Amino acid sequence: MASSSSSSSCSSSSEKKITLKSSDGEALNVEKNVALEFEPAKGFLEDNSEEADDEAIVVPLPNVSAAVLSELIPYVKQRLELSAKPVQKKLIKAFDDQFTRHLSDDKLGELMLAANYLGVNYLLDVLCDVTADRIKNKSVEYVREFLGIQNDFTPEEEAELRAQCPWAFEGVDQD
Amino acid sequence: MDITIALPAECISNIISLTTPRDACRLSVVSPVFKSAADSDSVWENFLPSDYKQIISNSVSDSSLITSLSKKDLYFHLCRNPIIINNGTMSFALEPESGKKCYMVGTKGLSIAWGDEPNHWILTSLPESRFPEVAELKYVWWFDVKAMIETRILSLRTNYTAYLVFKFVESKYGFARRPVDSGVYIEGSDNGVRRRLLLDPSRNMARLSQDRRDGWIEIEMGEFFNENGDDGKLVCSLFEFDSFITKRGLIIQGIEVRPKSG
Numbered sequence: 366m367a368s369s370s371s372s373s374s375c376s377s378s379s380e381k382k383i384t385l386k387s388s389d390g391e392a393l394n395v396e397k398n399v400a401l402e403f404e405p406a407k408g409f410l411e412d413n414s415e416e417a418d419d420e421a422i423v424v425p426l427p428n429v430s431a432a433v434l435s436e437l438i439p440y441v442k443q444r445l446e447l448s449a450k451p452v453q454k455k456l457i458k459a460f461d462d463q464f465t466r467h468l469s470d471d472k473l474g475e476l477m478l479a480a481n482y483l484g485v486n487y488l489l490d491v492l493c494d495v496t497a498d499r500i501k502n503k504s505v506e507y508v509r510e511f512l513g514i515q516n517d518f519t520p521e522e523e524a525e526l527r528a529q530c531p532w533a534f535e536g537v538d539q540d
Numbered sequence: 541m542d543i544t545i546a547l548p549a550e551c552i553s554n555i556i557s558l559t560t561p562r563d564a565c566r567l568s569v570v571s572p573v574f575k576s577a578a579d580s581d582s583v584w585e586n587f588l589p590s591d592y593k594q595i596i597s598n599s600v601s602d603s604s605l606i607t608s609l610s611k612k613d614l615y616f617h618l619c620r621n622p623i624i625i626n627n628g629t630m631s632f633a634l635e636p637e638s639g640k641k642c643y644m645v646g647t648k649g650l651s652i653a654w655g656d657e658p659n660h661w662i663l664t665s666l667p668e669s670r671f672p673e674v675a676e677l678k679y680v681w682w683f684d685v686k687a688m689i690e691t692r693i694l695s696l697r698t699n700y701t702a703y704l705v706f707k708f709v710e711s712k713y714g715f716a717r718r719p720v721d722s723g724v725y726i727e728g729s730d731n732g733v734r735r736r737l738l739l740d741p742s743r744n745m746a747r748l749s750q751d752r753r754d755g756w757i758e759i760e761m762g763e764f765f766n767e768n769g770d771d772g773k774l775v776c777s778l779f780e781f782d783s784f785i786t787k788r789g790l791i792i793q794g795i796e797v798r799p800k801s802g
Contacts, residue, residue, distance in 0.1 A: 474543040481547055493551060497558030505569045513542045514571045526569045532637070533565035 383410070384423045391431035392423065395438050400424065402441050404484030428482045433475050440464055441485065461491045470499065470511055507540045544573045552577035557586040561615065562637040584611035587639040589695070592618070595632055599623040615639065622670050630689075631670050635799050640695040642798035644705065645687035645776075646671035650795065653684035668755030669793050676709065679788040683720060687776040687795035688727065692769040699765050699800040702776040703758040705793040708740060712789030715740040720780040724762030727773040735762060737778075739790065756793055763800060 383400040385393045400406045406424045413422055426434070447457055468476065473492060480489040500508045509516055518526070527534060544552055556564050556578050564587070568578035577583065588611060589595070597603050601623040609617060615634065622631035622644065629649030633642045647663065652675060654660035660680050663673040677683075687702075694700060702724045708715070719736040737759050741747050749759040761776055776795045780787070 477551075478543055478546050481551060489551065490554075493555045494558055497555045500555075500567070501559050501563055505566060508567060508570050508574075512544055512570075514544055514574070515542060516570075517572050518569070523569060526575070530565040533562050537566070 382420060384420075385434060386423050386425045387429055387431035387434050388427050389430050391434075393431065393434055393438065396442065398445060399438060399442050402445065402483075402485060405482070426483070429479045430475075433479045436472070436476065437479060437483070437485070437488075440488065444487070465491060465495045468495070473499075474512065502538050504537050504540055505534075507538075510540075544571065549573075549577055549580075550582070553580050553582050557583045560637070561587045561639045579610070579612055581611040584615050588615055588618075589634075589639070589641055595625060596623065599625045599632065600628070624671065628671065631794070637801075638799060640698055640799045641693070642796065643689060643693070644670070644794040644796040645689060646794040647673055647675040647792065649687065650675070650792070651686045651688070653682055654680050664791070666755075666791070666793075671793065674794075675792050677788055677790040677792075679786050681784050681786060682781045683787050684777075684779040684781060685792065685795075686778070689774045689776070689797060691726070691766050691771045691774050694766040694769060694774075694797070695799065696769055697767060699763060700774075700797045701763050701800045702761040702774075703796045703798070704737075704739075704761055704778060705752065705756050705758045705796050706739070707756055707791050707793075709789045709791060712740060714785045714787030715790060716742055718780060718783050718785050718787075720778055722761035723775070723777045724764050725775055725777075726764075726771045727775050730775075733762065735760070737761070758796070761795070764797075 381397045382394045383397050383406070385395055385400060385403075385406065387393065397410075401410065403426070405426060409424045410422065429437075443460065444457070447460060465473070473495060477489065477492045477496065480486075480492060500511060503511070508514070516523070552573065556567055556574075559567065561584075564578045564583055568575045570578075592614075593606055596606055605614060605617065616636070618632075618634045619636040622633035622642075624630070624646075625632050626649065629646060631644045631646065633644075634640070635642050648671065652661055655675065658678075660678055661675050662678055664676050665672060666674055702722075704722070715738070717738075719738045721734045722737055723730065723732075723734050725731045725733070737748060738745065739749070739759065749757045752758050761778060764774055766774075774797070776797070778795075
């Protein structure tokens with residue numbers, strides 16, 4: 366799915382590379398400017414700034430899998446390139462839409478957790494927006510399933526909450 | 541996996557504030573985490589109109605509403621209890637499902653032909669009225685009632701419907717067989733669209749009016765789409781002066797504009 370153009374920009378290939386180590390132990394090489402977008406990586410690099418050779422640094426990211434990182438890295442890279450140019454907001458919006466359009470519900474959740482952990486707030490905002498769109502006018506059961514939520518309310522509590530605003534439950538989409 | 545446990549509360553609030561008030565009420569049932577996010581001030585501050593503080597401070601209501609209630613309670617307070625604004629000429633409320641603005645122009649804000657003549661129209665007080673005074677029609681031939689509303693105070697990109705909110709006294713006359721015309725248009729660019737409204741149809745005729753369950757009935761006068769709020773004044777007009785039939789016994793609480801439901 367994410368067959369993004371990793372070899373597109375020759376200029377950035379001359380940049381220093383950093384190695385990120387995913388939760389499942391895979392090592393991924395990324396440009397330093399991309400790595401710096403991830404807060405834990407940025408902190409780690411600052412703490413280890415006396416290290417002469419960036420290439421030798423391996424940044425552990427124990428909360429993100431390689432699969433999720435390999436979706437995030439091309440996104441962040443292209444987003445950085447876009448925001449470096451004086452492009453219109455519309456273009457960035459179109460790029461974000463294209464990135465999120467085909468995400469499965471599960472992948473959306475995984476990316477949200479990763480974006481939160483990595484402090485990539487512009488992506489988190491976009492993903493919140495997509496999540497909001499996907500749960501609008503949906504039943505309570507659908508939203509629980511969508512976000513993998515265990516219902517902690519007792520049936521009585523739930524019935525009482527529903528009785529407070531019965532109109533909010535009328536005419537929702539079929540699950 | 542339940543991602544809402546791993547995500548910070550602000551993130552859940554952010555998601556909910558990007559839905560609608562109706563969604564937020566439903567989402568509060570999803571789980572305790574969702575409930576606390578869905579009830580939070582940050583969500584409901586977002587659903588209140590951006591100028592709600594100004595509207596409340598310009599009303600006859602106590603401004604402490606703004607600080608004494610949670611934002612969610614304030615939101616529903618404004619849905620259920622219209623506040624009187626603009627020196628008593630209008631009321632303001634919120635439409636619960638969308639949070640859009642609703643206004644009613646009361647007697648004091650309407651322009652009524654012969655309205656200053658006590659043999660034609662009188663002011664009276666009714667407990668079921670939100671305004672201190674309502675207009676009761678004693679008799680006219682020339683029936684002409686208008687409300688003017690600045691489009692800039694309406695919610696943007698919203699389809700509004702205008703309603704006459706009224707009732708009749710026992711000794712009514714002149715509205716059973718003769719319809720009145722209504723028009724809703726921008727001042728200075730009348731689109732010429734008129735509706736013919738039979739305010740008091742006999743039992744075997746189609747009834748266009750609806751019981752509001754607040755002691756009043758209402759009838760649709762027309763529609764208006766408020767794109768950017770820069771169209772000037774919206775005119776909601778109601779008239780009948782062709783027939784020279786005496787009309788009497790109508791009580792008008794006001795003309796209301798609110799988002800078209802559905």
